Amino acid sequence: MTTDLPPTPRGQNTRLEILRAAHALFLTKGYHGTSMRMISREAGIALGGIYNHFNSKEAIFRSVLIESHPYREILPALASAHHDDIEALLRQAWTLIDDSLNNRPDLINLIFIEQVEFHSRHMPELLNLILPQVGSILTRFSESGEGLRPYPLPIILRSFIATALGYFLTRNALGEDTPPEFRENAFEHFIDIYLHGILIPEPNP
Amino acid sequence: MTTDLPPTPRGQNTRLEILRAAHALFLTKGYHGTSMRMISREAGIALGGIYNHFNSKEAIFRSVLIESHPYREILPALASAHHDDIEALLRQAWTLIDDSLNNRPDLINLIFIEQVEFHSRHMPELLNLILPQVGSILTRFSESGEGLRPYPLPIILRSFIATALGYFLTRNALGEDTPPEFRENAFEHFIDIYLHGILIPEPNP
DNA sequence: CCTACCGATCGGTAGG
């Protein structure tokens, strides 16, 4: 079975192939640990051909960051969660994060590379894309946020994201040869602790 | 004012100078973004002289990681906090973390480099040094942990560390040109949310 | 602990 017409113009497919290869390499080797020759090999294109699509190695990283940053999974998860009360909404978002990130814990490496190797140089541009989505999420929080403790809504959102990041960061650091008490049901415990943290407790029954 | 005798043998001072230089460079440029020549220049020693103290570039990173990992600040902070009830103990530890890390947010970059550029290869060795300290901290938790929700103590410790990491990670990502609602009093809000998360609420007064 | 050097590889480009 062959496709007579490529789904997108040929050049566009090559561009995506470069981004896919670079993404995979950056995640496992970092930016300076990845060479243009590795990217060209992995993408199945000659070294010189890359420069028809990107002006520099950093331009590739910038595109990978903008188009594949984990926030692109976390924020839509929050935006698409559909529930009346905020606890159910956040629990559903937590499940969606689980689905998209739990099997790919190195996805957050992109955040680390941006901080360590670029001093967050590209974050202003990325935040300009992200913050508009954040606005509608915060509105939703305030609409269904009856039982929330009186923290600023941006703090509640930031600490939710921080909880996810802290989970994956400690998960990777702990590895699989550490005492199991540090790992068993940790994903569920983390969301429970977070929710107790932001929700006003039910009156004692 | 000159010192007649160096406080430590000459060779030992050079070794420490190499580690200090390498640490500073790794934090700001990453491992592969730092060259041996940069380290030699910053340490004030010839390139070849480094190899009298370390067998390879990775050996330098390993020593930096083991001797300067942020856990070396967080865990002693927890171990030295001295209070009857767990809330006061954790709040004091939080303050100590603030003192040692808040002005040097790039200290956690060492953790990221280890994860991204080394796939946490050195963590087993590091955890062997860390986990014994953890044992005594957990014992303290259980002694003064009357008001704790029934989470496993290792989870409570892990989520405390994760809260600190998530705070600094989102702090660096947000930068200083984002809406202030995401940043105002965030450090205090984070510990409050965490403590509400793990403590059984007081009966309504 | 330094000087001088090794082969390999780097990001990027000219020219077609």
Add this chain to the structure above:
DNA sequence: CCTACCGATCGGTAGG
């Protein structure tokens, strides 16, 4: 989009 190449720099070492 490829081939062939550029100068610069890499980690590491021999020899003293």
